[in-house]
Amino acid sequence: MPADVHTVGVYSPWFTAMLRCRTLFTHMAKQMMRAAQFEKGGPENLYVAEVARPVLGEGQVLIRVHATAINRADTLQRKGLYPPPPGESDILGLEAAGVVESFGPGCSGKWKIGDRVMSLLAGGGNSEYVASPEKLLMPIPEGMDYINAAAIPEVWLTAYQLLHFVGKVQTGETVLIHGGASGVGTAAIQLVSLAGAKSIVTAGSENKIATATSLGASIGFNYKEGDFSQKVLDATNGKGVDVILDCVGGSYYEQNMNVIATDGRWVLYGLMGGGQISGDVLAKLLRKRVSITGTTLRARSLEYKTKLVGNFTEKVLPHFKSGSVKPIVFTTFPLEKIGDAHKMMEENKNTGKIVIEVIQDTDKKDEL
Ligand SMILES: NC(=O)c1ccc[n+]([C@@H]2O[C@H](COP(=O)([O-])OP(=O)(O)OC[C@H]3O[C@@H](n4cnc5c(N)ncnc54)[C@H](OP(=O)(O)O)[C@@H]3O)[C@@H](O)[C@H]2O)c1
Incomplete structure (x- = not known):
């Protein structure tokens, strides 16, 4: 028997195990994502860590987030004064703009993988992936970049x-x-x-x-x-x-x-x-x-939000395309600097929105 064949025969269980580990590791890495995390307290308590990607429920769509934004509600949640509604993600972030990555069970077929979307969220937006109810997705107006789109849903x-x-x-x-x-x-x-x-x-x-x-x-x-x-x-x-x-x-x-x-x-x-x-x-x-x-919006029912998103999509979104209205982006921060973004908002420095770039230079790299 040639030496190399003999060698492979001796080491093959080891190689197989290694290959399995590597496959498992790659698979696990694929299921993880970067997301904003915090310990209750000031903006300095925000950080980015690897956490599990959301698991999609009935009628939910996974968005690969390019840009997201911060809101006053996030600063209150960080201080421990505004917990997420029951059953919602405890990751911060009430809006996101990105592309459709995959579908959970029971989606309608209205959207397809790769569609450019923005969504109103009850949480979870300050991360690389977020699960959104399909009914709350809106198309990003033609010609608009992800940064501007991320400034639309919540406000x-x-x-x-x-x-x-x-x-x-x-x-x-x-x-x-x-x-x-x-x-x-x-x-x-x-x-x-x-x-x-x-x-x-x-x-x-x-x-x-x-x-x-x-x-x-x-x-x-x-x-x-x-x-x-x-x-x-x-x-x-x-x-x-x-x-x-x-x-x-x-x-x-x-x-x-x-x-x-x-x-x-x-x-x-x-x-x-x-x-x-x-x-x-x-x-x-x-x-x-x-x-x-x-009135509050975050804790409203899916039916109410669906009606709101439907009305807004029909009556207001066309005006973004025509340029008669526009999102107001004050500045952007990379996800890793989200603490600085919260600090700026709490110092009342912004006029309009503070946007978080999850994929940096997203609009330079991606086709609109
Ligand atoms: N109920 C809901 O569903 C809902 C949804 C979204 C937002 N909100 C609320 O809407 C408000 C605005 O949110 P946003 O994200 O648009 O805020 P934002 O961009 O951070 O702007 C808030 C601005 O309010 C002014 N302000 C702060 N404290 C004030 C005070 N004590 N008296 C008067 N003006 C003050 C500051 O500007 P100046 O320099 O002019 O003082 C500050 O920049 C927040 O209270 C937020 O919680 C409610």
Whole structure:
């Protein structure tokens, strides 16, 4: 027997075992992904680690994420103040843009592998792969890169929900938008214009107000320069505003009550100024016949979100293609620097969205 054959015969079980290990290792590596992780606390507690890829459930699609973004909710979740809804991923990230990688059971066949999509998520977006309900996928508008697409789902769908599902804004009405240069605010200003209504904003600097007016706000007031309510009344000839989009709450309560018009709709969707109010609250509400509605999006049912995504896809997405509305990207960070992104948001430095690049230079490498 030739020596080499004999050698192979002796070592073949060892080689086979090695090959099996390597195959298993490669298979396992394929099932892992990089994702943002954190220990409860400050932005410095964020880091990136290898974790298991999501396992797809009924009606879910796996997205290979190119870009994602951060939101205030992520900063609250990191502090331990806003846990994910039951059954949702505990990885941060409420939106993602990327390509369809694979399908779970029961998908409809509407999408195909490689489609460029963006999605509204209840969590899990700050990672290389995320499972999304198929019903919440939206096509990335033609010609738009992943970075801009990642800036759309959470704040645009929130703003659309606030204005149309809750606030029922009508043509010719006036909407007061607080946090006018925030992610939600910059989307809301443009949606108010699309609805044929007028917006007035508040924000904390002249630069932010200039951005808001460049996007379509009729006027803006710097809340750091004192009471804005008389200025808003002057700007509306004493009538006040029909709708308030309020992400501030407590610290603005008195001023909001002064500026809301009779029969006004006050949509409360955040509490950046605290949740405490005092005084003759009910009498004022009664006299002006004001309705206050509190609303959140993340914990809503799949049916509700599906309807929202469907309406938005039909009524707003075509306007991104035509250029009449645009996502506002303030800056981008690579996934490994997500702590810096949270810090920037908590220092109120951003105007519009802070986007996270999961595949860096994604738009230079990938065809649109
Ligand atoms: N309910 C929901 O479903 C829902 C969904 C999405 C977002 N939200 C809420 O919407 C708000 C905006 O979110 P975002 O991601 O768009 O935020 P963002 O881009 O981080 O902008 C928030 C801006 O609000 C201003 N602000 C912060 N604290 C304030 C205070 N105490 N008083 C007045 N203004 C203050 C800051 O700008 P200035 O420089 O102008 O002060 C800050 O840059 C947050 O409260 C978020 O939790 C709610």
